[in-house]
Amino acid sequence: VFGGDFSGTNMLKAGVCAALLAALTAPCDAFQAASPRFLAGSKVRAVSAAPVLRAGASNTLAPMLSSTRRPNSGAAGLACLGDAGAFKAWLSESGASVSCSPRVGGGLTADKKLKEGEEACSIPTKICMTEESALKALGPKAEDLDAETQIALQLIYERARGSSSSYAPWLAMIPDREGLEMPLFWSAAEKRMLEGSSVLDDTEELADALADEFRQLVSAGWEDVLPKGTLTLESYQWAVCVVGARSVMTEKLDGGQALVPLIDLAFAGPPGSSKTSLQYAGMFREPRIVLSAGSLVQVGGGMGAAYDCSPSKMLVKHGVAPLDAPGGAFDLALSLSPLDKFYDDKSDICEVWRLAEAQEFTLSSDGYLEDQMLAYLRLMCIKGADCFLLESVFRDEVWDFMQLPVSAINEALVYDTIIGTCQGYLEALPSKDQEDMKMRDDTNAPLRARSAAAAVLSEKRALRATLRACLIAKDGLGKMEYYQERRLKGLKLDRPLDESEIIDPNVDIRAGSIPRTL
Secondary structure, X not given: OEEEOOOOHHHHXXXXXXXXXXXXXXXXXXXXXXXXXXXXXXXXXXXXXXXXXXXXXXXXXOOOOOOOOOOOOOEOOOOOOOOHHHHXXXXXXXXXXXXXXXXXXXXXXXXXXXXXXOEEEEEEHHHOEOHHHHHHHHOHHHHHEOHHHHHHHHHHHHHHHHHHXXXXXXXXXXXXXXXXXXXXXXXXXXXXXXOOOHHHHHHHHHHHHHHHHHHHHHHOOHXXXXXXXXXXXXXXXXXXXXXXXXXXXXXXXXXXXXXXXXXXXXXXXXXXXXXXXXXXXOOOOEEEEEXXXXXXXXXXXXXXXXXXXXXXXXXXXXXXXXXXXXXXXXXEEEEEOOOOOOHHHHXXXXXXXXXXXXXXXXXXXXXXXXXXXXXXXXXXXXXXHHHHHHOHHHOOOHHHHOOOOOOHHHXXXXXXXXXXXXXXXXXXXXXXXXXXXXXXXXXOOOHHHHHHHHHHHHHHHHHHHHHHHHHHHHHOHHHOOOHHHHHHHHOOOOOOOOHHHXXXXXXXXXXXXXXXXX
C-alpha cells in the first residue's frame, strides 16, 4: 500500500515486523530528485533548507556546517583558522558594515552591545557567491545546473585560484574536508558508531547522490572547464556540503540562494537566536544580507544561529550534534509506492490537493503524532472496502475525509505501520541508553563519538515514545468514530426509524398492485 524510507542499513538489520510488511508492497526510493533541472540533487541534500528571506522580513538563521572542535560546547564542530584580520579588512574594503568578529573556536562574537533586532553586520550581495556570480565565473555552460551546484563549482574554481581569487581572504576561513564534522567525512570505524541509526542511512544516501552527480558532471565535460585536477569526487563532496549547509535562501536573488561571507560563521558556534534579512540600502538600493541580534547580546557575546531540525539531520547536514539537549526526534520519510495498485488514484489526489508524494515527518520524544502524518498514512493505507473513497467523485473532499479515521481496518493499518517502523529501528540500534549518555557526556571522549551517541539517543527516545503512543491509540480503535458513521450523521440517518419508514416485506407496494380509489 505504501513505500517508506527503509533502504540501506536499517532495512537489512531491522527486519520490519509482519504488521508493517502487510502494509508494504515494495520499498520506494524516497530520495529521487523531482526537479527537471540537471543535477537538482537528492532529498538528502534538501532536508534542511535555509529559510526564505524576503525584503524587510526577518527569519531565524538556518543551520550550517560546523567549524571548530569544542568538546565542552553544547553543539560542537570544526572551523578553519584563517586570518581573521585580513578577512575583516577585505570585508571593509568591499563595503560591508561589521560589528561582529570571527571567534577563536568557531562562530561570531559581538563587537558591541546589541539590542534585539539591532544590526550586527551587513554584507553586500556583490561579494557573495550566487547564481549570478557563478555564471560570471564559469560561463554559460553553468546555466544548465541548479544554483547549489553552480555555487559549489564556483567554490572549487575560486579555491583553485588561490591568492589570485577576489574571495581569497574569505576562502581561508572556510574549513577543508578535514575540518568538516559531517558523518560523510568520517572513517569507516567512526561510522560504525552510527550503526542502526537513520544518520548512517542518510549519510549513505547522500554519498550515493553526490557520486551520481559527480559522474554526470564529468560526463558533461566539467573537468575541462575547471582548472585541471580540481574537480574530483572529494572536492565536489566538500563544496556541496559547504554550500548546502551555509547558504542563505532568498527569493529576491536569481537562483534563490547565496553563500554569504562572515554570516556563514554564525553557524560555526553554539546555537543562538541571530536572524537574517535581505534589505536594500543607499540611493541605488544595493541588496545586502543583514545579520541582526535575535535577543540582547553583550560585548563578546555569541551571535549563533538557531538550528531548526532534528539532532540526526543536524549531524548529517551540518556536522553538529546537541550534546546537552533533552528529549529526542526521529525523521520518518514516507512515500507512495508505484507498485500499489491504487497508486494512480492516490497520486492524482496528491496532485489535486498539492501534496508531495514523498513526505517527511518528525517523531518526537513527547509521543505526539502529527495530524498531517496520520492523514497521509490513511491515504497511503487505503485498501479493500475503503477504496470507494478514491473514486473521482470524491476528489474535492477526499483529503478532508483523511483528517479523521476512515475505518477500523484502515486506522489499524496506520498504527501498525508506525509501530512496525519504530520496532524495526529500535531493534537495529544495539547500544544501551546508559552507554550512550555516558559517552555523550564524557568531555574527554572524541567529539565524533559524543555526537554519534547524542544522535542515537535522540532517535531511540523519539521511537520509544511514538511506539507507546501508537499502542495506546490502537487499543482505543473501538471507541473511534469512522467515516461511515460520520456520513450517516451528516445525512441524519443515524436515528431510529419511525413507523412511516418501516416497510412490511409481505405487502406489495408496486404501483400496479395498489387499487385506484373511485
